[in-house]
Amino acid sequence: xxxxxxxxxxxxxxxxxxxxxxxxxxxxxxxxxxxxxxxxxxxxxxxxxxxxxxxxxxxxxxxxxxxxxxxxxxxxxxxxxxxxxxxxxxxxxxxxxxxxxxxxxxxxxxxxxxxxxxxxxxxxxxxxxxxxxxxxxxxxxxxxxxxxxxxxxxxxxxxxxxxxxxxxxxxxxxxxxxxxxxxxxxxxxxxxxxxxxxxxxxxxxxxxxxxxxxxxxxxxxxxxxxxxxxxxxxxxxxxxxxxxx
Amino acid sequence: xxxxxxxxxxxxxxxxxxxxxxxxxxxxxxxxxxxxxxxxxxxxxxxxxxxxxxxxxxxxxxxxxxxxxxxxxxxxxxxxxxxxxxxxxxxxxxxxxxxxxxxxxxxxxxxxxxxxxxxxxxxxxxxxxxxxxxxxxxxxxxxxxxxxxxxxxxxxxxxxxxxxxxxxxxxxxxxxxxxxxxxxxxxxxxxxxxxxxxxxxxxxxxxxxxxxxxxxxxxxxxxxxxxxxxxxxxxxxxxxxxxxxxxxxxxxxxxxxxx
Numbered sequence: 001x002x003x004x005x006x007x008x009x010x011x012x013x014x015x016x017x018x019x020x021x022x023x024x025x026x027x028x029x030x031x032x033x034x035x036x037x038x039x040x041x042x043x044x045x046x047x048x049x050x051x052x053x054x055x056x057x058x059x060x061x062x063x064x065x066x067x068x069x070x071x072x073x074x075x076x077x078x079x080x081x082x083x084x085x086x087x088x089x090x091x092x093x094x095x096x097x098x099x100x101x102x103x104x105x106x107x108x109x110x111x112x113x114x115x116x117x118x119x120x121x122x123x124x125x126x127x128x129x130x131x132x133x134x135x136x137x138x139x140x141x142x143x144x145x146x147x148x149x150x151x152x153x154x155x156x157x158x159x160x161x162x163x164x165x166x167x168x169x170x171x172x173x174x175x176x177x178x179x180x181x182x183x184x185x186x187x188x189x190x191x192x193x194x195x196x197x198x199x200x201x202x203x204x205x206x207x208x209x210x211x212x213x214x215x216x217x218x219x220x221x222x223x224x225x226x227x228x229x230x231x232x233x234x235x236x237x238x239x240x241x242x243x244x245x
Numbered sequence: 246x247x248x249x250x251x252x253x254x255x256x257x258x259x260x261x262x263x264x265x266x267x268x269x270x271x272x273x274x275x276x277x278x279x280x281x282x283x284x285x286x287x288x289x290x291x292x293x294x295x296x297x298x299x300x301x302x303x304x305x306x307x308x309x310x311x312x313x314x315x316x317x318x319x320x321x322x323x324x325x326x327x328x329x330x331x332x333x334x335x336x337x338x339x340x341x342x343x344x345x346x347x348x349x350x351x352x353x354x355x356x357x358x359x360x361x362x363x364x365x366x367x368x369x370x371x372x373x374x375x376x377x378x379x380x381x382x383x384x385x386x387x388x389x390x391x392x393x394x395x396x397x398x399x400x401x402x403x404x405x406x407x408x409x410x411x412x413x414x415x416x417x418x419x420x421x422x423x424x425x426x427x428x429x430x431x432x433x434x435x436x437x438x439x440x441x442x443x444x445x446x447x448x449x450x451x452x453x454x455x456x457x458x459x460x461x462x463x464x465x466x467x468x469x470x471x472x473x474x475x476x477x478x479x480x481x482x483x484x485x486x487x488x489x490x491x492x493x494x495x496x497x498x499x500x501x502x503x504x
Contacts, residue, residue: 045377048377048380048381049381050380050381074383075383077380077381077382077383078383080381082378082381084377084378085374086373086374086376088373088374088375088378090375090378091375101382101404102382105382105384106382106383106384138256203463223297
């Protein structure tokens with residue numbers, strides 16, 4: 001379980017996270033929604049230990065990761081898998097080598113074992129035949145799927161998805177969402193996803209949190225969020241234009 | 246003014262934004278050195294960097310070395326001929342190359358070719374979150390990206406300097422002996438008399454330190470890129486300019502303290 005309490009972060013005097021509280025139950029898919037520039041990616045970077053908060057705590061199974069440094073933080077990160085917004089595939093490696101990389105460097109498996117696991121991982125995301133291509137040689141949707149395969153190949157306990165469907169057409173958005181759901185059912189990892197995809201995310205989320213002006217203004221099951229009386233949540237879900245804009 | 250108060254004076258005079266850079270620079274330097282001397286060593290990454298920085302710079306080193314030697318042969322010959330001392334062309338060319346121009350020009354050429362590419366590559370990896378991807382895999386980007394580059398610089402810069410010197414001396418030979426009529430025996434014989442191991446070692450230490458300076462500056466600038474493509478362009482320019490200036494400053498410093 002991940003428990004975030006009172007998380008605050010400012011850049012040059014501008015508060016991006018403003019006392020954020022959130023609970024992510026173990027084994028659930030929790031999706032953070034919110035407007036662009038609302039601090040979703042900054043929040044995710046705090047969860048990953050890439051940024052340090054000004055104050056507040058992030059507890060992963062009772063361990064406050066904001067206090068960890070170096071190897072202690074790496075020990076927690078070994079439980080993570082991350083799908084970055086742009087995939088963050090190593091562009092000097094083939095798709096196959098990208099998926100093999102964490103197995104070789106993180107788990108130090110034998111070559112034959114790596115080959116087997118990479119084949120299985122690529123097959124699970126429907127990309128059995130493209131292993132020898134470089135990331136720039138495949139489509140955006142394929143890159144996202146390779147990134148998902150790389151994030152999940154080590155069978156992490158917690159997987160973070162940073163807008164995994166941004167820039168994809170509706171068909172691919174649903175394909176990626178179904179893939180995530182299927183992989184989640186199979187591996188039972190805890191997922192934290194940042195996404196804009198309304199209403200598609202309601203089909204895969206166990207819990208949804210609405211991030212607005214650096215705080216979670218509403219969190220709960222998808223049905224409760226969809227029925228929320230909070231005007232900020234309603235405006236975002238319905239895509240109503242901002243009267244102040 | 247003692248050393249500590251001199252440091253404090255310099256810090257006080259330094260603009261705040263540069264003062265803030267010092268801990269980051271030192272922290273990154275410490276991490277790079279720590280990953281260089283502790284296992285697991287990334288031999289594959291090191292070989293890749295040696296190929297990238299060294300082997301792929303060979304052509305530019307050969308070309309600039311040859312023409313630098315030829316220009317030196319031409320200019321020094323005409324200067325010496327005014328004093329009737331053409332016989333010293335060989336040692337003059339060799340000493341200029343071995344002690345000074347070999348390490349300096351070689352380093353400047355590699356900065357332009359490989360250093361800028363190193364900054365751009367790391368910068369693009371930074372803005373496309375590839376470095377963050379390594380970090381969240383609990384793998385040290387220092388170990389995979391920075392340490393191999395610095396080690397490759399330490400290994401390849403002296404080798405490329407040696408090559409620059411040899412080709413340059415041959416360039417001077419072509420002009421002095423084949424074009425201007427000096428005897429080959431005089432050209433090489435006087436060289437043996439006047440060039441000693443101290444001169445070679447000066448060139449060696451210079452090239453090693455330039456290898457560290459160029460790879461350190463270029464990887465540091467690339468590693469800390471921000472603000473997208475414009476940031477990469479700015480970091481690349483800064484890396485080349487800063488490396489070049491530091492090479493010349495450090496060259497003077499070493500030239501004045503080494504025998």
